[in-house]
Amino acid sequence: MMNIKTPARAPATAPAAIHAEDLKVIRGHRTVLRDLAFTVPRGQITGLLGPSGCGKSTLMRAVVGTQAKVTGTLDVLDHPAGTPALRSRIGYVTQDPSVYEDLTVRQSLDYFAAVLTPGRGPAARRREDVTRAIADVDLTGHADALAGNLSGGQRNRVSLAVALLGAPELLVLDEPTVGLDPVLRRDLWNLFHTLSDQRGTTILVSSHVMDEAERCHRLLLMREGEILADDTPDALRERTGSGTVEEAFLHLVDEANAAQPHPGREPQLP
Numbered sequence: 034m035m036n037i038k039t040p041a042r043a044p045a046t047a048p049a050a051i052h053a054e055d056l057k058v059i060r061g062h063r064t065v066l067r068d069l070a071f072t073v074p075r076g077q078i079t080g081l082l083g084p085s086g087c088g089k090s091t092l093m094r095a096v097v098g099t100q101a102k103v104t105g106t107l108d109v110l111d112h113p114a115g116t117p118a119l120r121s122r123i124g125y126v127t128q129d130p131s132v133y134e135d136l137t138v139r140q141s142l143d144y145f146a147a148v149l150t151p152g153r154g155p156a157a158r159r160r161e162d163v164t165r166a167i168a169d170v171d172l173t174g175h176a177d178a179l180a181g182n183l184s185g186g187q188r189n190r191v192s193l194a195v196a197l198l199g200a201p202e203l204l205v206l207d208e209p210t211v212g213l214d215p216v217l218r219r220d221l222w223n224l225f226h227t228l229s230d231q232r233g234t235t236i237l238v239s240s241h242v243m244d245e246a247e248r249c250h251r252l253l254l255m256r257e258g259e260i261l262a263d264d265t266p267d268a269l270r271e272r273t274g275s276g277t278v279e280e281a282f283l284h285l286v287d288e289a290n291a292a293q294p295h296p297g298r299e300p301q302l303p
């Protein structure tokens with residue numbers, strides 16, 4: 034991971050990158066996000082954690098403006114989510130990234146760079162952006178390899194490089210480390226920290242691997258379409274008297290179950 038430039042960290046007083054109030058999303062006939070209220074500060078890494086199916090991807094889709102049936106308030110970089118002006122300011126990597134298998138890594142990035150900043154004028158800047166994005170994700174040695182010949186983890190990193198083109202202010206990453214070996218996972222987390230520390234990039238990253246929670250500045254812990262906690266890892270561990278975020282999460286789930294048994298669920302036998 035190299036070639037990171039433009040040091041700029043958002044001041045503590047900067048407005049939130051994402052602000053939600055009474056946020057609700059319906060998919061099919063189900064309410065999958067229920068009255069969420071939270072803020073994501075600028076320039077930090079916020080982890081969105083929770084079990085499979087709790088609504089992480091739906092929330093991310095709402096933030097980037099690709100989710101239907103969203104009601105309530107959802108402001109992103111001071112605009113309502115989905116505003117066209119936000120498109121070039123947000124980088125988004127879905128859980129199943131698609132790459133053009135018959136193009137090389139550099140050709141793919143050249144293509145997306147041309148879509149982002151079309152015309153002959155910015156050609157030199159486009160080349161620079163492409164080279165930087167490939168270096169950011171450690172694929173310089175594979176720049177001329179066909180994407181179809183890359184491993185799954187390398188393909189994921191091509192998608193991440195596409196999202197990094199144009200140096201977005203907000204990066205939304207849906208489970209970017211799934212299927213990666215521990216070394217690549219560590220390298221990616223180092224890249225996320227470099228992006229937030231040195232470029233002031235705000236990162237919203239989902240995971241269901243609780244040990245990754247420890248690497249976030251803040252956490253949104255989700256369960257069944259609701260936010261159980263919105264805090265720093267330290268504060269969460271302290272508040273629940275837990276040694277790890279995983280323990281803290283389980284503690285909060287037990288607490289929520291005790292306070293309000295889930296409708297339709299059989300009562301637990303002692």
Ligand SMILES: Nc1ncnc2c1ncn2[C@@H]1O[C@H](COP(=O)(O)OP(=O)(O)OP(=O)(O)O)[C@@H](O)[C@H]1O
Binds near residue numbers: 084085087091
């Ligand atoms: N098209 C749909 N119609 C109805 N329900 C849906 C639809 N798509 C998703 N859901 C439901 O919405 C809920 C949230 O799904 P979502 O993909 O956001 O969860 P997730 O936390 O990202 O899960 P995972 O970690 O497995 O990707 C799930 O219970 C899912 O079954």
